[in-house]
Each structure stands twice: as structure tokens, then as C-alpha cells.
Amino acid sequence: MAKKIFISYRREDAAAAAGRVYDRLSRLLPRKNLFFDVSTIGGGEDFVQRIEMEIGESDAVIVFIGDKWLETAGRNGKPRLWEPGDFVRAELRAALARPMLVLPVLIGGAHMPKPDQLPEDVKALASKNAMPLRHESFDDDTENIVAAVLGRSAKERAWDDRSGFKTKIAYGLGGALLAAALMLAAALLHFWTLGRPLSASIGAPLTSLLLLGGSILGVWIGLRCASWKRKRL
Numbered sequence: 001m002a003k004k005i006f007i008s009y010r011r012e013d014a015a016a017a018a019g020r021v022y023d024r025l026s027r028l029l030p031r032k033n034l035f036f037d038v039s040t041i042g043g044g045e046d047f048v049q050r051i052e053m054e055i056g057e058s059d060a061v062i063v064f065i066g067d068k069w070l071e072t073a074g075r076n077g078k079p080r081l082w083e084p085g086d087f088v089r090a091e092l093r094a095a096l097a098r099p100m101l102v103l104p105v106l107i108g109g110a111h112m113p114k115p116d117q118l119p120e121d122v123k124a125l126a127s128k129n130a131m132p133l134r135h136e137s138f139d140d141d142t143e144n145i146v147a148a149v150l151g152r153s154a155k156e157r158a159w160d161d162r163s164g165f166k167t168k169i170a171y172g173l174g175g176a177l178l179a180a181a182l183m184l185a186a187a188l189l190h191f192w193t194l195g196r197p198l199s200a201s202i203g204a205p206l207t208s209l210l211l212l213g214g215s216i217l218g219v220w221i222g223l224r225c226a227s228w229k230r231k232r233l
Contacts, residue, residue, distance in 0.1 A: 003059040004033045005149055008091040013071075014064035017107045017133055021062070024142050028150070048090050055094040060101040060149040063092065063125070064133075067110050070117060082119055092122040103148055104130040168223055175222025179214045 005025060009018040022036050035054045055061060069088075073080035080086050095102045104112060104125065115126040131148065133141045187198045199207040 002029050002033050003150060004035075004057055005029065006035045006055050006058040006061045006091070006095070007064070008061055008088060008095075009064035010066070010069060010088060013066040013068040014107050017066070017105075018062075018064045020138070021064075021105075021133070021142055021145060024146060025149075028146070047087060051087070051090050052094045055091065055098065055100075058100065060103060061091070061095040062145065062149060063095075063102065063104045064107060065104055065110050065112070065130070066107040069110065070113055079117070081122070089119060089122055092125055096122060096124045101149060102128055103145070104128050105133050105145060106130050107133050108135065171222040171225050172219045173222070175218035175220070175225070176215050177218070179218025179221075180211075183211060183214045 007018055007022055009015065018036070022034060025034055035058065070079045070081065072078065073083065076082075081089050083089070092102075102125065106112065112130050113126060115123050118126060131141070131145055133145065190198045190201065194201065202210075
């Protein structure tokens with residue numbers, strides 16, 4: 001069964017980096033298994049309840065932390081994270097209250113917040129092991145992050161089209177061969193039943209068109225199966 005991932009970030013702090021990692025994950029998981037943006041929460045909906053529901057159904061939460069994640073928010077001189085209604089605080093609180101993977105990702109040169117920089121209800125974040133996400137090593141860092149949240153080896157980039165090319169070829173050929181076998185069986189059944197080849201009944205041009213169409217359909221079904229299998233992994 002495909003895992004569900006919740007992505008936590010601040011737009012002004014980590015939108016670009018979180019979006020790029022989301023794109024990589026969406027090549028491996030169905031988009032419905034990725035909660036990426038609180039803006040999808042409908043008007044009038046209780047955002048805390050929705051966040052708790054989404055995180056409760058998730059297997060891991062990725063927390064993107066950039067250099068503005070703890071910026072001061074207003075007159076009190078406290079970061080926005082200290083505000084009771086802050087959505088990132090609500091996400092962290094819901095995730096840290098559950099026995100699930102909470103993975104901080106440090107963007108660029110950002111540092112993990114210290115315990116005294118965090119409200120009491122999310123202070124446990126400071127004890128989590130963080131992973132870096134740097135521009136100069138983005139592919140390698142993303143590879144490690146995806147491996148951590150999906151529980152896979154980081155030796156091969158699963159989103160790399162080249163890594164799945166041979167699989168697609170194999171499934172496409174398999175679909176074509178299966179379609180050919182089914183058409184051959186139908187042609188033999190027709191011959192045994194009527195005592196004449198299929199081309200004698202429907203004509204040579206239509207028989208050729210049927211064979212071509214069946215092969216194309218078989219390749220298409222094979223490629224769809226390959227795509228489905230990759231998303232299930």
C-alpha cells in the first residue's frame with residue numbers, strides 16, 4: 001500500500017524547495033497521498049481539525065525549515081510559531097503527538113531551532129534528526145529525503161525516467177505479446193468453428209487493422225500496468 005506524506009512549510013520561507021520535493025514524490029506516489037498546501041482547506045472549515053485528520057492518516061511528516069522559519073512576526077518580538085493560531089504550529093503539534101516519522105529538512109544553511117526557541121507543545125521537534133536540502137546537491141539530498149520517508153534504499157533515484165525505461169519496455173512488450181496470444185486464440189477458435197480463416201470472413205485489410213489495433217492496445221495496457229506498479233511501490 002502506498003504511503004501518505006504530509007508536507008509542512010511556510011510559503012515565504014520554503015515554498016520553492018518544498019514544491020520541488022513534492023514534484024519528486026508525486027512521481028512515486030498518487031497525488032491524493034500527498035498533502036502539500038493548507039490553502040486546499042475549504043472556507044469555513046476548521047483548519048486544526050482538518051490538519052489533525054490529514055496527519056492522522058499520514059505515515060510521515062516532512063517539515064521544511066528555512067532561514068525565515070523563526071522570523072519575528074509582530075510587536076511582541078516573538079516568531080509566528082508562538083502564535084496560538086499558527087498553522088505550522090498546529091501541524092507540528094499534531095505530528096509530534098503521534099508515533100510517526102517527523103523529518104525536519106533544513107534548506108540551504110538553515111539550522112535546527114533550539115528547544116528554548118520553540119513553544120512547549122512542539123519543543124520535541126528540536127530532538128529530531130534533520131536532513132539537509134542544498135541547492136548544490138539537490139538531487140542527492142532529495143534522494144536521501146525520499147528514501148527516509150518511504151523506507152527505501154537511496155542507491156537509485158526512482159523518479160529518474162532512465163531507471164524505469166527498461167521496466168516500461170518489458171511491460172509494453174509483455175502487453176503486446178499477451179494481446180497477440182489472445183488474438184491468435186480468437187483466430188484459431190474462429191477457424192475451428194467455421195472451418196475458414198478469419199481473413200476469409202472479414203477480409204484481409206480489416207484483419208490487419210485488427211491485429212495492429214490489438215497490438216497497440218496491448219502495449220498501452222502494459223505501460224499503464226508499469227506506471228501503476230511504480231506508484232504502488
